[in-house]
Amino acid sequence: MERYLRNHNAISETEQALLVEKRVLVVGCGGLGGMVIECLARIGVGHLRVVDGDVFEESNLNRQLLSSTMNLGRSKTLAAQQRIMAVNPLVQVEAYQTLLTEENAPDLLKVCDVVVDALDNIPARLLLQQAAKTAGIPLVHGAVAGWIGQVCVIQPGQDLLSLLYPSFNETHGEEQDTGTLSFTAAVTASWQAAETVKLLLGKTGLNGEILEIDLFNSTSKKFKIN
Amino acid sequence: MIKVNTEPYPWHPGMTVRSLLDEKLFTFRHIIVRVNGEYVPEEGFEEFAIQDEDDVIVLHLMAGG
Numbered sequence: 001m002e003r004y005l006r007n008h009n010a011i012s013e014t015e016q017a018l019l020v021e022k023r024v025l026v027v028g029c030g031g032l033g034g035m036v037i038e039c040l041a042r043i044g045v046g047h048l049r050v051v052d053g054d055v056f057e058e059s060n061l062n063r064q065l066l067s068s069t070m071n072l073g074r075s076k077t078l079a080a081q082q083r084i085m086a087v088n089p090l091v092q093v094e095a096y097q098t099l100l101t102e103e104n105a106p107d108l109l110k111v112c113d114v115v116v117d118a119l120d121n122i123p124a125r126l127l128l129q130q131a132a133k134t135a136g137i138p139l140v141h142g143a144v145a146g147w148i149g150q151v152c153v154i155q156p157g158q159d160l161l162s163l164l165y166p167s168f169n170e171t172h173g174e175e176q177d178t179g180t181l182s183f184t185a186a187v188t189a190s191w192q193a194a195e196t197v198k199l200l201l202g203k204t205g206l207n208g209e210i211l212e213i214d215l216f217n218s219t220s221k222k223f224k225i226n
Numbered sequence: 227m228i229k230v231n232t233e234p235y236p237w238h239p240g241m242t243v244r245s246l247l248d249e250k251l252f253t254f255r256h257i258i259v260r261v262n263g264e265y266v267p268e269e270g271f272e273e274f275a276i277q278d279e280d281d282v283i284v285l286h287l288m289a290g291g
Contacts, residue, residue: 032291120291145256145288164285166258166265174256175290185291212285221231223283225260 003088004044015201016044020090022200023047025112027100027128029076030054031180032142033118034065034083035189036196041084043197047092048084051108052076053099063182100124105131114199116192117141121172122165129154129161138199142192146178147216149188153195153206160210163225184215229281237278244271246282256287 004016011019022045026033029052040048054076060067066079077095084093098104100119105127109115115132117139119125125141132139132154139154141161154160191211198205209222228237230250243259243266259266260283266274276282 028291030291118291120289122289125289142291143288144290145286148286148288150286150288163260163265164258165287165289167267167287170256170287171289173287173289174254175288177255180290210285223231223285225263225283 003090007043011043011197011201019044019197019200020046022113023049023111024114024116024196024200025049025051025109026080026116026118027051027108027124028118028120029066029080030060030118030120031063031065031144031182031185032189032192033076033116034067034080035186036116036118036142036193037080037084038065038087039190039193040196041088041091043193044088045091045197045200047094049094049096049108049112050077050080050084051096051098051100052080053097063180063185065186100128100131102127102131106135109135109137112137114196115139116196118189118192122170126161126165129159133157133159140192140195140199142188143173143175144180144184144188145174147181147184147214148174148178149184149191149213149215151188151191151195151206151211151213152209153199155208158208160208160225164210181215184213187213187215228276228279231282231284235282237276237280241276242272243274243276243282246276247271247284250284252284254286258285258287259283260285 081095
């Protein structure tokens with residue numbers, strides 16, 4: 001198919017056909033989620049389930065791909081749905097305008113192959129990790145603050161988020177002081193999308209390591225923490 | 227010699243987590259420190275003594291999306 005011509009041969013035709021069958025849940029349609037959704041729709045993941053309870057605000061415009069001056073005050077999931085349909089109408093989209101809760105998590109994760117954590121607060125991230133663990137689905141985590149991004153892949157049974165968020169009384173991190181920059185969100189989300197595709201295709205990716213990308217110092221480093 | 231974020235770094239007697247963070251100019255407010263895998267809470271930074279050959283990981287605590 002001509003649409004996917006430039007995916008080949010980095011992605012083989014057999015792998016392309018495999019991607020079409022896969023379903024990914026993206027929780028959060030902001031700075032990270034918008035870019036993850038864009039990458040996954042363009043590469044040809046067949047089914048995207050997107051979740052967010054928020055509407056766009058003016059402060060989102062500095063970095064959130066799906067936001068524009070035309071959709072302020074409107075649903076982020078609706079924007080995600082419209083964007084996917086415009087970019088690749090072959091992708092089947094399910095959009096849920098809701099916050100992730102303990103109650104709705106099992107249904108949202110149902111029959112997904114990979115879950116992407118594109119949230120913006122620690123309690124929701126920990127809730128998603130627990131839900132993915134219970135469902136037995138790998139989780140691709142990403143977070144950003146200023147010039148720095150972090151990514152890790154959490155297989156069911158692993159608990160990497162308790163290493164990243166060891167204190168139970170924090171709801172947010174460094175981003176409260178530093179803000180969040182457009183390119184940091186784009187790079188971090190792109191890395192999340194790449195790890196997602198590798199998981200879908202059974203390829204080797206991040207494995208128990210935490211990747212920290214520092215765009216200010218032009219470095220990236222992987223940490224294995226036990 | 228110790229390791230800080232996988233890189234070798236000279237150790238000296240009296241080194242604590244706080245003095246190391248100061249030396250390395252790690253000035254961020256939200257920071258996670260592990261020494262040989264053990265989490266060191268912020269209130270312990272002043273007292274926690276770093277020994278020669280310790281493996282120190284310093285990560286940013288971040289949750290933005």
